[in-house]
Amino acid sequence: MITAAIAALHERGEFALPEAGLPLVEIERPQQAQHGDYATTIALKLARPPQSRAIAAQIAAYLNETAPLVPAYDLVEAVTTAGPGFINVRLKPEWLLRQARALIEAGPDVGAVDVGRGSSINLEFVSANPTGPVHIGNGRGGFIGDTLGNVLRAAGYAVTKEYYFNDAGAQIQKLGGSIEYYMRLALGQPATKPLGADGKEEGYFDSEGDPDDTFYQGVARLVLAETNQGAEVLDLPVDARTAVIGKRAAQHIIQNIRATMQRLNIQFDVWFNEASLVTTGEVLAGIETLRDGGYLFPQDGATWMETTRFGDDKDRVLIKSDGERTYAASDVAYIRNKLNRGFDRLIYVLGADHHGYVGRLKAMAQMFGYTADKAHVLIYQHVNLKVDGKSERMSKRRGNVITLDDLADLVGPDVMRFFYLMRSADTHLDFDLGLAMKQGEENPGLSVQYGHARVAGVLRKAVEAGFHPESEALSADLAVLTNDPPEQLAAELALIRELLKLEEIIERIALSLEPHHLTKYGMDVAAAFHVFYDRCPMLRAESAEVRNARFALTLAARTVLARVLTLLGMAAPDRMERATDTSE
RNA sequence: GUGCUCGUAGCUCAGUGGAUUAGAGCGUUGGCCUGCGGAGCCAAAGGUCGGAGGUUCGAAUCCUCUCGAGCACACCA
Numbered sequence: 001m002i003t004a005a006i007a008a009l010h011e012r013g014e015f016a017l018p019e020a021g022l023p024l025v026e027i028e029r030p031q032q033a034q035h036g037d038y039a040t041t042i043a044l045k046l047a048r049p050p051q052s053r054a055i056a057a058q059i060a061a062y063l064n065e066t067a068p069l070v071p072a073y074d075l076v077e078a079v080t081t082a083g084p085g086f087i088n089v090r091l092k093p094e095w096l097l098r099q100a101r102a103l104i105e106a107g108p109d110v111g112a113v114d115v116g117r118g119s120s121i122n123l124e125f126v127s128a129n130p131t132g133p134v135h136i137g138n139g140r141g142g143f144i145g146d147t148l149g150n151v152l153r154a155a156g157y158a159v160t161k162e163y164y165f166n167d168a169g170a171q172i173q174k175l176g177g178s179i180e181y182y183m184r185l186a187l188g189q190p191a192t193k194p195l196g197a198d199g200k201e202e203g204y205f206d207s208e209g210d211p212d213d214t215f216y217q218g219v220a221r222l223v224l225a226e227t228n229q230g231a232e233v234l235d236l237p238v239d240a241r242t243a244v245i246g247k248r249a250a251q252h253i254i255q256n257i258r259a260t261m262q263r264l265n266i267q268f269d270v271w272f273n274e275a276s277l278v279t280t281g282e283v284l285a286g287i288e289t290l291r292d293g294g295y296l297f298p299q300d301g302a303t304w305m306e307t308t309r310f311g312d313d314k315d316r317v318l319i320k321s322d323g324e325r326t327y328a329a330s331d332v333a334y335i336r337n338k339l340n341r342g343f344d345r346l347i348y349v350l351g352a353d354h355h356g357y358v359g360r361l362k363a364m365a366q367m368f369g370y371t372a373d374k375a376h377v378l379i380y381q382h383v384n385l386k387v388d389g390k391s392e393r394m395s396k397r398r399g400n401v402i403t404l405d406d407l408a409d410l411v412g413p414d415v416m417r418f419f420y421l422m423r424s425a426d427t428h429l430d431f432d433l434g435l436a437m438k439q440g441e442e443n444p445g446l447s448v449q450y451g452h453a454r455v456a457g458v459l460r461k462a463v464e465a466g467f468h469p470e471s472e473a474l475s476a477d478l479a480v481l482t483n484d485p486p487e488q489l490a491a492e493l494a495l496i497r498e499l500l501k502l503e504e505i506i507e508r509i510a511l512s513l514e515p516h517h518l519t520k521y522g523m524d525v526a527a528a529f530h531v532f533y534d535r536c537p538m539l540r541a542e543s544a545e546v547r548n549a550r551f552a553l554t555l556a557a558r559t560v561l562a563r564v565l566t567l568l569g570m571a572a573p574d575r576m577e578r579a580t581d582t583s584e
Numbered sequence: 585g586u587g588c589u590c591g592u593a594g595c596u597c598a599g600u601g602g603a604u605u606a607g608a609g610c611g612u613u614g615g616c617c618u619g620c621g622g623a624g625c626c627a628a629a630g631g632u633c634g635g636a637g638g639u640u641c642g643a644a645u646c647c648u649c650u651c652g653a654g655c656a657c658a659c660c661a
Contacts, residue, residue: 028600035603044602049641083603084641129661171661302659313587313657320659327661352655355588381589382654386596422609423597426589428654430596435610441623444609450623461620508600520598520608527608530624539620576623 036088043085052085097478100556111502116157125349127164130253133403142266143420155510176246178203182220277333286333307363380425411436415445451526452561456574469551476548498528
């Protein structure tokens with residue numbers, strides 16, 4: 001619309017365009033609602049102040065003249081200018097209010113956009129090794145990945161959510177050694193913890209003396225139960241023994257991780273096993289492809305891949321001088337597998353400690369003939385648990401590692417998710433345990449759900465009072481609300497404007513890969529509804545027309561809140577149980 | 585040492601080169617309940633946007649330097 005106006009004015013010869021052509025007309029939302037619904041700085045890009053002021057005025061005048069004549073522009077109330085050359089567009093209140101109906105009719109798909117145009121994304125996240133329970137750090141990747149995937153789907157992408165289990169290699173041998181120790185302990189046999197090359201204990205162990213931390217003992221019991229109390233495995237030669245026990249233990253731990261993910265509603269479409277890459281020969285095939293491409297070279301008896309050719313900080317070993325393949329060899333096979341599945345884009349959600357990975361993943365994508373942006377890595381920062389106002393850094397050495405299941409036991413999966421998703425992935429997450437455990441108004445994790453429950457409560461009440469909000473809302477003309485007193489109309493307009501932002505939010509998250517905007521938006525919607533609810537009586541509205549129009553706004557709010565909660569992977573409850581406050 | 589991320593209110597953090605007044609949640613202080621669910625609303629206090637330069641008509645936002653915090657820099661996985 002603005003572009004058309006500029007073109008028309010240009011034809012009239014009222015002002016000249018730069019030789020490079022018209023700069024991109026960017027439309028944004030002003031930070032303050034009083035400035036209008038949309039704004040553009042195009043005049044400032046066409047000329048410097050004070051001349052830009054005149055241009056802005058010309059464009060605005062032209063639009064004000066034209067808008068009433070063009071049917072498609074009938075949503076425009078007024079175009080104004082301000083400051084050094086901003087052009088503000090204000091939409092008609094009745095047009096805005098009437099959009100509530102479209103929101104209601106969109107139902108569970110409300111807010112869907114199509115920036116993805118069906119392009120396919122492989123979204124890999126969590127991928128914690130099957131050598132122990134998932135901890136609170138892994139959870140961040142889980143929630144970010146799951147919600148990001150939901151939003152990308154709403155934005156028109158075909159998303160495959162994937163978990164990669166590193167169930168091959170030396171760590172599984174180590175796991176086997178650890179479980180063997182616990183098996184022998186359980187059988188009353190002499191047992192010693194396995195030692196590494198440096199003579200120190202090496203493997204995965206429960207914390208000494210902690211009766212709640214018996215994860216590996218539990219796994220050992222499961223392996224005993226399925227191997228005739230260990231008789232089938234404990235007498236094998238040492239290497240075969242640790243391999244078999246490790247493999248069995250990993251299977252149990254994988255089941256444990258999958259159960260945790262399910263409990264937290266972190267959904268995956270594909271559970272990928274590293275071991276499968278070995279058995280299908282894809283590891284060898286991947287290495288051969290790189291060799292054919294001329295990316296491999298020998299040095300010191302090992303085989304290296306020249307990732308520095310594509311910007312990695314150093315070359316990586318694929319085959320060690322002792323003939324063993326490194327983890328990077330599996331990575332090569334895995335990325336090759338993903339690329340062969342035809343994804344348009346690969347997104348990896350990784351913890352900050354993996355940022356050294358970015359260069360090598362992008363290099364590998366290029367060695368297989370794609371551009372560096374084929375592989376995109378989303379890095380999230382570490383998670384601290386904050387107890388009684390003090391940050392406790394998690395680390396195994398400090399003995400205060402807490403598992404995701406432990407945290408879910410304390411605060412519940414939904415509150416947990418909300419807290420994890422409130423912060424940008426770029427910043428360290430301090431999980432405030434005290435705040436999360438509160439069941440009252442001060443817990444932000446419940447605020448959006450409460451908003452939804454309150455909407456549902458009002459509608460329930462309306463039905464009890466003999467109204468039929470669902471059908472009455474659809475016949476309502478929301479334009480009657482423009483006759484409301486200013487304070488009420490302001491609340492109604494603020495609500496509908498907030499609800500209409502959903503599409504922008506989904507688009508923004510899809511393009512920026514920043515799901516934390518969704519929690520903020522949910523709180524904003526809930527707050528806008530509360531103000532509306534506070535100021536605008538519904539059951540006791542002054543007329544049936546006004547009542548029905550407000551039903552429509554309420555239903556639109558419910559639709560949007562339910563959508564936000566679903567995208568967040570949270571329940572959209574119709575009632576909140578007033579649970580006892582567990583923090584006291 | 586090199587690289588990546590961060591530094592914004594008492595605390596935890598949003599903030600897309602724009603608008604006299606930089607926002608939210610929690611916390612603090614004070615109002616509003618014979619009401620459609622108060623898990624709410626209204627208001628107040630609280631800021632050298634780590635610091636110094638620079639670019640720009642305009643910088644929390646971009647650039648350089650600097651101080652501070654976290655993380656990563658294996659023929660480990």
